[in-house]
Structure formats: C-alpha cells, structure tokens
Amino acid sequence: MATGVSLSPLNSATSDVLEIDRLSVEFATDHGWTRVVDEVSLRVPGGTTVALVGESGSGKTVTSLAAMGLIPPRGARVTGSVRIAGREIIGLSERELSDIRGTDVSMVFQEPRRSLSPAFTVGDQVAEVVRRHEGLSKAKSVARAVEMLDSVGIADAKSRASAYPHEFSGGMCQRVMLAIAMVCRPKLLIADEPTTALDVTVQREMLRLMKQLQNEYDVSILFITHDLGVVSEMCDRVNVMYAGQVVESTEVDDLFENPRHPYAEGLLAAIPDGHAKGSRLSAIPGAVPAPWDWPSTCRFQSRCTYQQAGRCDAGPVPLRHIAGEHSVRCERDGELFLKGLSA
Amino acid sequence: MSPLLEVVGLRKSFPSARNMFGRITERTVVTDDVSFTVSTGETLGIVGESGAGKSTIGRQVLRLIEPDSGSVRFDGKDVLEMKGRDLLAFRRRAQMIFQDPFSSLDPHMTIRNAVGEPLTIHFGIKGAERDRRVVEMLERVGMREDQLDKYPREFSGGQLQRIAIARALTLDPEFIVCDEPVAALDVSIQAQVLNLLLDLQAERGLSYIFISHDLSLVRFLAHRVVVMYRGEVVETGTTDELFENPQHAYTKALVAAVPNPRARRRTATVRSAAIELEA
Numbered sequence: 372m373a374t375g376v377s378l379s380p381l382n383s384a385t386s387d388v389l390e391i392d393r394l395s396v397e398f399a400t401d402h403g404w405t406r407v408v409d410e411v412s413l414r415v416p417g418g419t420t421v422a423l424v425g426e427s428g429s430g431k432t433v434t435s436l437a438a439m440g441l442i443p444p445r446g447a448r449v450t451g452s453v454r455i456a457g458r459e460i461i462g463l464s465e466r467e468l469s470d471i472r473g474t475d476v477s478m479v480f481q482e483p484r485r486s487l488s489p490a491f492t493v494g495d496q497v498a499e500v501v502r503r504h505e506g507l508s509k510a511k512s513v514a515r516a517v518e519m520l521d522s523v524g525i526a527d528a529k530s531r532a533s534a535y536p537h538e539f540s541g542g543m544c545q546r547v548m549l550a551i552a553m554v555c556r557p558k559l560l561i562a563d564e565p566t567t568a569l570d571v572t573v574q575r576e577m578l579r580l581m582k583q584l585q586n587e588y589d590v591s592i593l594f595i596t597h598d599l600g601v602v603s604e605m606c607d608r609v610n611v612m613y614a615g616q617v618v619e620s621t622e623v624d625d626l627f628e629n630p631r632h633p634y635a636e637g638l639l640a641a642i643p644d645g646h647a648k649g650s651r652l653s654a655i656p657g658a659v660p661a662p663w664d665w666p667s668t669c670r671f672q673s674r675c676t677y678q679q680a681g682r683c684d685a686g687p688v689p690l691r692h693i694a695g696e697h698s699v700r701c702e703r704d705g706e707l708f709l710k711g712l713s714a
Numbered sequence: 715m716s717p718l719l720e721v722v723g724l725r726k727s728f729p730s731a732r733n734m735f736g737r738i739t740e741r742t743v744v745t746d747d748v749s750f751t752v753s754t755g756e757t758l759g760i761v762g763e764s765g766a767g768k769s770t771i772g773r774q775v776l777r778l779i780e781p782d783s784g785s786v787r788f789d790g791k792d793v794l795e796m797k798g799r800d801l802l803a804f805r806r807r808a809q810m811i812f813q814d815p816f817s818s819l820d821p822h823m824t825i826r827n828a829v830g831e832p833l834t835i836h837f838g839i840k841g842a843e844r845d846r847r848v849v850e851m852l853e854r855v856g857m858r859e860d861q862l863d864k865y866p867r868e869f870s871g872g873q874l875q876r877i878a879i880a881r882a883l884t885l886d887p888e889f890i891v892c893d894e895p896v897a898a899l900d901v902s903i904q905a906q907v908l909n910l911l912l913d914l915q916a917e918r919g920l921s922y923i924f925i926s927h928d929l930s931l932v933r934f935l936a937h938r939v940v941v942m943y944r945g946e947v948v949e950t951g952t953t954d955e956l957f958e959n960p961q962h963a964y965t966k967a968l969v970a971a972v973p974n975p976r977a978r979r980r981t982a983t984v985r986s987a988a989i990e991l992e993a
Contacts (some may be wrong), residue, residue, distance in 0.1 A: 426900035427871075570763035570927060575971040597901060600930070600973030626977055641905040643934035644976055651912060652934070654905035658870050712976050 387454075388559045388591040389438065389476075396433050396533065400664035408433050409665075411451075412543040412690075415559065420592040422602045424622070424638075425612035428659050431595050434612070435561050437461075437666065438593070439478050440468040456558045473500050477552035481546035481564040488534040492701035493547045494520065494532025497554055499595040504555045519550040520585070521586060524580055534654060542573035549584065556588055563595045578605055597644060603627065608696070611635050614670035617690060621697040628711040631699040633675045636709040669702055677707055716790065717751035718889060718921050723783035724774055726767075730838070744770050748784070752889070753797045758952065759936030761929060761968065766942040768925045772891040776810055778803075788889070806836050809882040813894035816875035818883075819866045825852070826862040831879045836885055851880045851959040854958040855910060874901030879910060882952065893922045910934065931971045933957050941965045 393446055396408040401511065408430040415421045417565045425431045438453050440460050453460050455476050460468065472478075480486045481544060481666040488496060497516035501507050507515065513532070520528035537543055545565060548656040552560055562581070566574040594606055602609055602623060609626050611634065619632040640653035657674040666672070672683045683702050690700040701707075724745055731740035745767040752758045760768045773779040775786055777793060786793040787803060796804055812818040819828055830848045833839040839847070849859050855876040866874055874893065881891055892911065896904040914920050926932050932939060932953070935952070939956045941949040941964065949962040960966045 426902060442810075527874065570762065571971040572967050576971075578973075598973070598976050599901075603975035604973045638901055639975075641901045641974060643930050652905040653911045654909055655902035656906075658872055658903060659900075 373582065375529070386417045387414040388417050388456055389413075389593060390452070390454040391438060391455075392432070392452040392464055394434065396430075396437050396664075397448040399446040400663065405662045406665075407615050407662045408437065411612070411617055413610045413617060415591045415593050415622065417558075417591055418585075418589060419607045420605055421591060422592055422606040422609040423595045423612060424597065424599065424602060424609055425599060426659055428614075428662075429612040430615040431612050432563055435478070435563055435595050437462065437563060439472065439476060441478075446681055458621075473552075473555045473557060474504050475557055476559040476561065477557040478553075478561040478563065479552050479565045481567050483541060483568075484536060485546045486548055487544055492533045492535055493539065493550075497547070497550045499533075500551055500554050513680060515554060518548070519554040520547070523547070523550045523553070523584070524576075540573075542569055542577065545569065545577055548581065549580065551556045553584055553588055553590065556591060559592045560590050561595070564597070565594075566597070566601065567598070574601075574655055581605070599627075599638060600637065611638070614665050615662065616700060617698075618649075618672065618700045619698065620673065620690075622695075625697060626711075631675050631693065631707075632671075632701050632711050633702055633707070633709065635669045636711075638675075638710050640710065642712070645698070646667050669700075679703065717753045718756075718789060719752040719775065719923075720785075720787040720876065721771075722749045722777060722785045722787075724771065724781045724786070726770055726774060726779065726781050744945050745774070745781075745942075748945075748947050749944070750940050750950060752921050752923060754888070754921055755915065756938065757915065757922040757924050757934065757936045759932035759939040760923060760925045760942060761927065761932050761939060762877070762942035763927065765944075766944040767940055769893050770926075771942070772810070772893050772923055772925050774986070776808055776891055777804075780811070802836065806832075807887050808889045808891070809885065810891045811875075811878055811882050811895045813897050815871060815878045815898070817865070818878055819874060821866050824863050825857075825863060825877055828866075829884055829909075832881065832885050842972070847884060850879075851884050852877070854883070855880045856906070869901075871917045872899050872906065875903075875907055876897060876910070879907070883914070886918075887920070889921045889923075891925070893925045894927070895924075897926070897928070904931075920972040928969060929957075930974060941968065 385412055391411060391413050393410045393412055394408060395406055395410055397404045397406045399529040411434050412464065419597050423431045423434065437449055440463060442449050449461060455471065459469065494513055494516045496513040497519055501515045517528050517532050525531050525543065525546055539547065566577050569577060584590065590694050600611060609621065609623050610617050611632065613634050618636045626635060631637060637655040640711065641655065643652055645649065655674055667687055668684045669688045671679050688700050690698050691704065692698045693704065724748060726745045727741040727743040730737040730742040748771055750758060760771060762768050764901065768778060774781045788808065794977060800856050812950060826845065826848055829851055830844045833844050833847060851871060856874065857876060868879065896907050911922065912959045916920065924932060924935055936953050939953050940947055941962065949965045956965065957969055960969050
C-alpha cells in the first residue's frame, strides 16, 4: 500500500489508549479464506469516545472482537497490530490476554442477559473479576462488587447483589454488565451496541451512565453502533465502516455537516426527519455484498450514485488523509458536493 | 365519514399465577380499555416501550389474539363476531407484517409458494396465472423473477422483509398492521422498505397501523399517534401536536429521549447564533 496514506497521523500520538493498525481478519469459509476486516486502522485517544459505525456485515463487531483478542485461533487469521495502552495484544497467549481483559480493556455486548451467567448472583459475577485480577478475599471482593453496583445505579445494591440476572430488567442487566466491565478500572471500554436492545428511555439513562463512568474512571470508549443518533449524543470521533473497510474517519460534527464519502452521505440522508413529512426517505439502493463478493475496487461502487465507470472500478481506493483529522476512501473525493444534515 | 377501523375498550389479560390445582389465581392485564380509530388512507402510529402492549393490540385487531372484552369494527362490521366466510373476507382485506422476516416466512417454502399461497387459499388461483401475479408483486417490491425458486435462507433480512410485504400485498388488502417492520433492518435498507409502504399508500389508499419503538420513524410516517404505557393509552393526537407539545409525562420523557442528530444540528446552530448575537 502506498505510503502517505492517512496512517501517519494515526501512528504519531502516543497517548492513544487503543491503536489499531492495518488490522485484517480472515475466516475459513466455503469460499476459501475470506477477509471480513480489511486493513482497518483507527485510534482512540485517552479520555475520548470513538464511534465505529456500520451496517450488519460491515466488520465492526469482528474488529472489536479482534481488539479484545476474542477471535478464536482456529479457522481464523488475524494480522496487523492492536495496541492497548501501548501494549501489542496480537500474538499474546490466552493467559496473557486474560490478564489484561478487565484491567486494561473490557467489553459490554448488545444482549446483557445473554452475557451474564444465569446460575450466579450478579454480586458474585462482579466480585469474580476483582478476585481474578486483584486477589482479594471473598468478603472484600463482594464489598467491592456492592460498591460498584451502587455506582452503576443499582438501587439498594447491598441486597440486590444477591439477586440473579432473571430478576433484573434488560436495562438493569446492562448496568450489571457495566459494573463487571468497570470494576477493575480498565483504560479502554469496548461497547458493542450496548443500548440497541433497550427502550429509548432506558437507552438515554444508559448513555448518561456511561458518560458519568467515563468521567469518574477516566476510561476511553470504543462505541460500536449502527445508530447515528446515538453517535451524535455520545461520541467525539467516528469511523464509518463499509464492507470490511473504514471509508471515512473524522470528528462527529464534521461528519454530520460535511460528509465526504457517498456512503456516509447516504446514511445521513436515511435518517427520517419529522419536519419533512410526506416526502420519501432517501434510500441507498441495493444491499451490502457478501464478503466473498467484495470487489478489489471501491466496494461501494455498485450502490453509489456518483459512480464513474473507468475510475471507480479501476483499482483499489486507498484511505486518503484530506484535512486535519479527516480521512476518506473515495476515488472522486474533492469533485463531489455531498450533503450533510442541514440545520 | 366513518373510520375504516374502530377499536373500543380492548382488554386482554393473561394468567400469571395458578394454584396447585391449576386454577388461575392471578391475571396480568396487558391491554386495558384501549380505543382508537384508523381512517382510510391514514397511518396510525402506536408507540411505547417493550411490554407496553403495542404488539398485543396489533394482534387483537386482526384477531390473532382474541380480546377478553371490547370491540373491533372494520368497515362497519364487528370483527370479533365474524365467522366463516366473513372472517375469511376480513383476513383478505386486513394483513400483517411482522418484525422478524426470518421467523415469519416458512423456511421450507420457496418464495414462489410463500407469496402465491394466499392467492390459492382465497381465490383458488393456481399455475401460470398465480405465477404471473407473484412475479408482478415481487417486482413491485424490487425483487427479481429469477429468485422465485429460492428459499428464505438464501436472502438477506431486507430482501426477506420485502418478500413478506409482497406476501401481505398479493391479496390487495386495504389495511395492514405493521409491527416493527424495519426494526431488524439496517438503516439504508429501512429506507427502501418504508418508501415502499409510503408509495403503496399513495397508490392504493392503504391504511396502516404502524407499531414501532422508534419515534423518529413514527414521526415521519404517521398521521396520528397513540402512546401506550403499561397496557393503557396515555395520549393520542396528531403527530405534530404530540411531538411539538406532548402532554402526558411519559410522552414527554419518550420524546425527549430520542437521540436525534438533526436536533443536535439545530441546537448547535441556535447556540452559535446566540454566541454571535452576544459578540
């Protein structure tokens, strides 16, 4: 790949809690080795919240799993570099990984009820993390768990700690997940669609709680979501993924006002606006192709209204650094006038 | 003009506890005294959190769940009293689109049969004539003829939902209950499906009940909105009224909770305008 791609600004900062550099993930499928994450580079500077946005099948979840070292070695190939708080985690043993999970990096998932064990009390599940990483006694670790449950907003934490997950609502279970994730004060929290399964009012409380924890615990967040509304409330920077690649990376406000990739423009335009009733929604035609059908050229080309034969289908399109901290992967960048969200 | 659909005082409860002899000792009321109307060509949005009874209402209207009490009138006729031929006719005129197309379509049925089956059941149409109509319908929802003999597992969620819509449309219904029809779909595909619903309404004067937890969608699509909370209707109004000036505390919380990047843009502009004024 050509040098002078946008990677230089990504590598320079040393205060980044997460630095992903040219990460690729391939799985063995019926179609041979299929690359589902293709040379993804992104970073999460300390104290910030960075969004990873994309549709299903864009590779955002696989990227985050790779960042946790959670891709099973069998039937998968992971290349590139993932550094958490300066430490390379690609190639670490399972034992070493388990040492940093919980202390350096934690993760919360979309379905809290499925992530919790139904057979242990929520207090035990939080305390287990403390015992594993800090070697505290049973009594002390339970006390820490109660404290943590209290700070994620579980009312009457002392007695609720001995409840089982089935006694909790979805929102409460997600609070417990956050308690498990945060109790050993990790530097990085990876949140994979943490509010997607929740009601909007509960979602709002969860987002508020995450911001509050971020301030108290000084944790940086990689926020994976398909919901640009949530991005606008939570995040500082955003990386848009399409078909395994980052196609645009910039500040959140910048993306909303001044998208440079046609796919980002399409995503913004598809947000329904209650003030423009009666009009049709603008849709992106077609669907995301399957990973084994990804072309070596621009992958969005077949759905792109700005597509130009002979250029967009000529060869691979690199992620170009265009201005400040804004990068985009589009052959026709600079020629197009794309619409953001108007005020 | 009398409304196409008139729902009065729908109530449904399910047994929640039984004694040792299996006798029901406690019932949970899931919808209580729910009333609303839907006119021809109108979209009524039903919003509320999970467990509020939105889906139960949608199903009671179509008699997929029998209500304990209350009445449903469709085109002047009492739906709950319908039997035999009348009920069959009602089932032709009123259709449903479910949230999850992976579970609402039979995995053992080709698309040809899934979309064509209602035509055989209701009109006895078979063979070439049925295929012709199926193809026409599939084209209407943006699917190709060469996909006729494929099975549901060969399609993506967005394609399946469009197939489910095609199946609902083959009988040329007047009224469709859409229960979270795009919740399982990606944003770019959502817009395709919603546009299809809008076009069909414009072309055929279809009426919809649009059940959703996504308020921005409801605001965009619905003419009037019913807000449900714990099985009861807490507020009803035209969409604009309800979003601009919500009355009930729950509606206020709901409207305020929607993360809306457009609103963020608006407040940002207002803020910067204010700063300019100060300067």
